[in-house]
Amino acid sequence: xxxxxxxxxxxxxxxxxxxNGTMDKVNEALFQGAKEAVTICFGLISVLTFWLGLMKIAxxxxxLRGLSRLLQPVARFLFPEVPKDHPALGYILSxxxxxxxxxGNAATPMGIKAMEELKRLNGGKNEASRSxxxxxAINTASITLIPTTVISIRIQYGxxxxxxxxxxxxxxxxxxxxxxxxxxxxxxxRRMKKRM
Amino acid sequence: xxxxxxxxxxxxxxxxxxxxxxxxxxxxPTYETFVEGAKDGIQMSFSxxxxxxxxxxxxxVFRESGAMEYMFxxxxxxxxxxGIPAEIMPLALIRPLSGTGALGMTxxxxxxxxxxxxxxxxxxxxxxxxxxxxxxxxxxxxxVGIKKMxxxxxxxxxxxxxxxxxxxxxxxxxxx
Numbered sequence: 001x002x003x004x005x006x007x008x009x010x011x012x013x014x015x016x017x018x019x020n021g022t023m024d025k026v027n028e029a030l031f032q033g034a035k036e037a038v039t040i041c042f043g044l045i046s047v048l049t050f051w052l053g054l055m056k057i058a059x060x061x062x063x064l065r066g067l068s069r070l071l072q073p074v075a076r077f078l079f080p081e082v083p084k085d086h087p088a089l090g091y092i093l094s095x096x097x098x099x100x101x102x103x104g105n106a107a108t109p110m111g112i113k114a115m116e117e118l119k120r121l122n123g124g125k126n127e128a129s130r131s132x133x134x135x136x137a138i139n140t141a142s143i144t145l146i147p148t149t150v151i152s153i154r155i156q157y158g159x160x161x162x163x164x165x166x167x168x169x170x171x172x173x174x175x176x177x178x179x180x181x182x183x184x185x186x187x188x189x190r191r192m193k194k195r196m
Numbered sequence: 197x198x199x200x201x202x203x204x205x206x207x208x209x210x211x212x213x214x215x216x217x218x219x220x221x222x223x224x225p226t227y228e229t230f231v232e233g234a235k236d237g238i239q240m241s242f243s244x245x246x247x248x249x250x251x252x253x254x255x256x257v258f259r260e261s262g263a264m265e266y267m268f269x270x271x272x273x274x275x276x277x278x279g280i281p282a283e284i285m286p287l288a289l290i291r292p293l294s295g296t297g298a299l300g301m302t303x304x305x306x307x308x309x310x311x312x313x314x315x316x317x318x319x320x321x322x323x324x325x326x327x328x329x330x331x332x333x334x335x336x337x338x339x340v341g342i343k344k345m346x347x348x349x350x351x352x353x354x355x356x357x358x359x360x361x362x363x364x365x366x367x368x369x370x371x372x
Binding site for chain 2: 002006009010013016020022025026028033034036037038040041042049051052057059060106111112115116119126135136139140147149150153154158168169172173175176177179180183
């Protein structure tokens with residue numbers, strides 16, 4: 001599916017450029033897109049290096065295990081395949097709480113670390129496991145409590161009440177997260193059926 | 197508003213303090229452990245590059261060729277029929293694809309229509325309530341070398357549709 005979407009984005013774009021005479025823009029886009037990707041990755045180096053270092057201390061001191069115990073009831077429901085007290089749960093909880101407070105910079109390293117742990121649980125295969133898909137679904141739906149960036153944009157444009165959208169955002173995000181979990185479950189059971 | 201900003205500013209430093217204090221109490225060699233863990237970060241960032249370059253180039257070509265624009269104009273009458281304001285549609289469609297693109301569009305909508313207008317509130321809610329699915333997918337799976345994504349993309353995109361629909365319905369009920 002990813003392959004099809006990826007190729008379609010290119011081919012549709014190229015066909016369009018041919019018909020509309022925007023080929024010069026496409027040439028520019030090739031370099032611009034690649035450059036942006038590398039810039040993002042370089043930006044990630046600083047954040048990833050710092051947080052992964054810090055989280056290693058949290059892991060060794062048992063803090064992460066403590067956090068995962070806190071999450072136990074939710075985790076049992078969301079990630080039934082992950083064993084009790086596994087460090088992956090600690091990273092998942094850190095990832096979710098960073099997202100809730102709109103701290104994307106901190107959320108990404110925790111999410112990646114959680115993925116790494118989940119991959120290890122899955123025997124190191126290069127295939128996404130059930131728990132990995134669930135974690136991803138929760139992240140794309142992004143449970144937000146405080147949409148920091150949006151609030152700052154609203155302040156910038158002189159909103160009378162910059163935070164009035166906090167309530168609607170929490171409601172909408174709750175819907176999309178619940179939706180993501182349900183859809184994820186549905187696809188999981190469909191996969192199980194196919195395998196039988 | 198005051199407490200919201202205060203929490204956002206304090207939470208990370210407090211979390212760092214908690215980690216360092218717990219580590220010291222539990223007699224973890226903090227600095228050495230930090231360096232050991234930090235090393236992974238460098239390698240991880242580099243392993244994301246191929247995934248992200250592939251995805252971002254494709255998305256940028258699609259956008260810059262005018263194909264994305266064309267898609268909006270074609271979808272417009274249909275969407276208006278369902279009751280979705282036409283101004284918001286480009287944002288809804290770009291949200292899963294490009295984080296910077298969506299942020300730019302949200303600022304633009306807020307600037308044009310005003311932050312306290314219906315469109316401004318809707319754009320704000322939409323921006324805050326879902327994340328860039330393609331980016332999350334590429335970075336999270338790219339960093340740990342997952343090539344077979346299974347149903348992840350489908351689940352993520354359906355969640356986006358739910359989030360966008362929920363934003364429109366909720367903002368309409370509360371602010372109209």
